[in-house]
Amino acid sequence: MASTALIIGATGGFGSEMAAALRNYGWQVRAMHRKPKAAARQLADMPFIDWIKGDAMNAADVKAAAVNADVIVHAVNPPGYRNWGGTVVPMIDNTIAAAKASGAGILFPGTVYNFGPDAFPLLAETSPQHPKTRKGALRVEMERRLRAASEEGVKVLILRAGDFFGGCHAGNNWFAQGLVKPGKPVRAVTYPGPHHVGHQWAYLPDMAETAARLLARADDLADFETFHFGGHWLEQGIEMADAIRAAARRPDVPVKRLPWFALTLLSPFVETFREMREMRYLWKKPVRLDNTKLVAFLGREPHTPLDIAVRQSLAALGCPGADDLYSEEESLSLTRLTKGTIQ
Template identity: 75%
Template sequence: MTSTALILGATGGFGSETAQALHRHGWQIRALHRNPKRAAKQTADMPFIDWVKGDAMNAEDVRAAAVSADIIVHAVNPPGYRNWAGTVVPMIDNTIAAAKAAGVRILLPGTVYNYGPDTFPLLAETSPQNPQTRKGKIRAEMERRLHEASKEGVSVLILRAGDFFGGRNAGNNWFGQGLVKPGKPVRSVTYPGPHHIGHAWAYLPDMAETAALLLMRANELSTFESFHFGGHWLEQGIEMADAIRYAARKPDLPVKRLPWFALTMLSPFVETFREMREMRYLWKKPVKLDNSKLTAFLGHEPHTPLDVAVRATLSELRCIDVADPRTTAPANAAFTKGTI
């Protein structure tokens, strides 16, 4: 019988890519949204989604949507980091309650927010979670509740990764909100951290395919399972700016520093800036995810070359026109890293 996935947050980055990946692997996709007609327009390229009216903040809506599903993909987050304290924990509680009632597994995309500097620079699944920020404490609390639920029979899968980029909804992340300006040609690249500090990036189509492959072998997973997704580890973090300049066919584009001082000054008035500022510590030190457990289990990790992934991301953000031959890399083009 065909498996069914209920996706909370299907119009977001991880949610939409996971819907696409699971559909490729033969799953039926159901998604919850307060306005199904608007959601269907937002995801017109995914007509296979069965949209159900409901709100992730409403426990009964989530429970009803989860009936006859095989998994709940909990990929819902307040946009722009807004009101995490008031929404994130209630939503995971609703998902846990629905999973208990329906007897289904929960898939959560994990973050590195859960960890403090005591675990840097290499994060393993067994690394202690000692978060230093508000969002980190909230994320750690989410996972604590999931772990407790697993003791009561709820199967949980966490796939953790670094900063997201790419996919059909490429803008709600550091790449789309900080490094470039969506909808505008690339005239400069803004980089948030010291150029020599390594940084981990997760190309969402690769991460979603990894989630789908893990779920194809769900019968081999324990009740509470966690994997780290390696993604694109850039030993010199500024290599991402190089990749953007290469993809835009503008090797001399200026690279600017993120104006952290301005974000600090404006943070009392702009919630998104305040929450971005809280994550600055993740740009000051290298934070790499150890994916050895994942590769041992799957045999490999899906991996799109960085130049291809960045070019596709810039195209999705409408920063380049891939039909323009000046922005399309020849098949044998060399990619030089770390040239800044």
Template identity: 65%
Template sequence: MTLTRTALILGATGGAGYETARALRARGWQIRAMHRRPDAVSCLMPEADWVEGDAMKARDVLMAATNADLIVHAVNPPGYRNWGKLVLPMIDNTIAAAQASGARIVLPGTVYNYGPDAFPLLRETSAQNPVTRKGAIRVELEARLRRAAEAGVSVLIVRAGDFFGPNTGNSWLAQGMVKPGQPVRAVTHPGKPGVGHAWAYLPDFAETVARLVEKEADLAAFESFHFNGHWLEDGRELAERVRIVAGVPDAPIKRFPWVLLRLLKPFVPLFREMAEMQYLWKVPVRLDNMKLVERLGSEPHTPMDEALRMTLEGIKCLEPSVLRSQIRRVTSAA
């Protein structure tokens, strides 16, 4: 297979960057991944061309983007440290690199941009009136991308709910609901009973991005699509499915310790950011994917139990052999 298109992945060791790189590679893209210590992480994606660089350094991003056709901006500050000081300078560097190379920028979007006035169904045209500091930063980030598009830079935003997947350590499922590296003995549910929640299985999300960029000729300079993913009318259903897939259907489902999180947030940056997003667990928030389906014909969708099986295997909550056995048992009982 001849590789003729190049995608620069910023954040290739994170869930969204890694899965998007894999989906693009499967379609013949040459993958270039930038990391501050490429020798330490290149084994994660040996087929990629790893280059040394820091997303906070404009020259590094500019050099890495040379002759790139696509820049996937999936980089985030590790552990949410210095979020307010790092996020916007990084997108500015990506915009400058895209201006120089002519590449389209791809951004995994979030629901943080929206406040209660936009709920429960989010469309691409919904007003972005965030109620959190993190949401305001995301709104400004996208505003800069829109201004860049008006100046000639091509932009694609694909927005989704909470990510989960086999290569997603920084997620609500892996950090707040189960304990990675340990058998599932209990599941913690952050939401209120009966409140719906949107989840995005990262391989499906990445496949969606790959299909969209394949239609470059049909994309406007600034495009935004919403990814529906797995919508659960009662968010507690995810916790229930985790128990079943893990083979422990009677494991307790615990309430999330929001009060403790708020007490500890002055000392733990991750807890501070998680606490700020509590409002998204109190009300149903769903993404309308009508525009996406009209463009692609359908949305990639892995069945929930299969997606959870792969996720639990990836975060080492179950051995692969055990997972396969449990899935067969669940399927037979259905």
């Protein structure tokens, strides 16, 4: 019988890509959502998902949704960075309790938030975690609870990555919310950091494929396992803006600075701006996840060339004219991506 995955946060960027990747590997995919009918319409390109009504903040809902699941993909986050303090720890506790009850493992997408400047610039899985931000401290606490759960019989897999971009349903990230404007032609690119500072990006279809391959070798993993995903490391961070301009065939559009000063002024009144501002330090210094362990385990890391990844990302965001940028072969690849079947 096929293994079953419960995805919490399936309408988000990583969750939706995990649904597609796991389906490709023969998994049965189940997803929990407070409004399952609306979620099914949002992910109409993924009719294979079995939707269950439930709230990640409700322990009984998560426990019920996880019955007979082999793995729980914990991909849920507060929208727009809002109310991290009141939601992320209770939600991970509910997932852990459900995993204990059902015998399922847990897949958790990690970030660089856990680490402080003492661990920069190159981060190994074992680098010290001394975060300087509130979200970083919350991430450390979530992973601490996951490690404790692994000592009580729950298999845990953490895959840490840089800033997300790409995929068919990824809107809550820096690429889609900060660098470009979804649904509009690329007339300018906004870049948040100094142009010369390196930055790491995780193309979500590649990250999800990596996670699926790791799960396929679950028997070879320790009870608590952490890997770093390399993704796209850009030695000069501005290379992402250049890639966007090249993908849009608009090499002369201006690259604008993110108005951090305005975000600072508005942060007392707009929670999303306040949460975004807390992450500014990650744009000021190069912070790179070392994927040596991952490559040694899998043999290689799935990797879509940056130009193709950016073109597909712009097309998925509905930037007018993006569909015209593809050759016939690339158009077919994008079609497979949007149908959730690309590998």
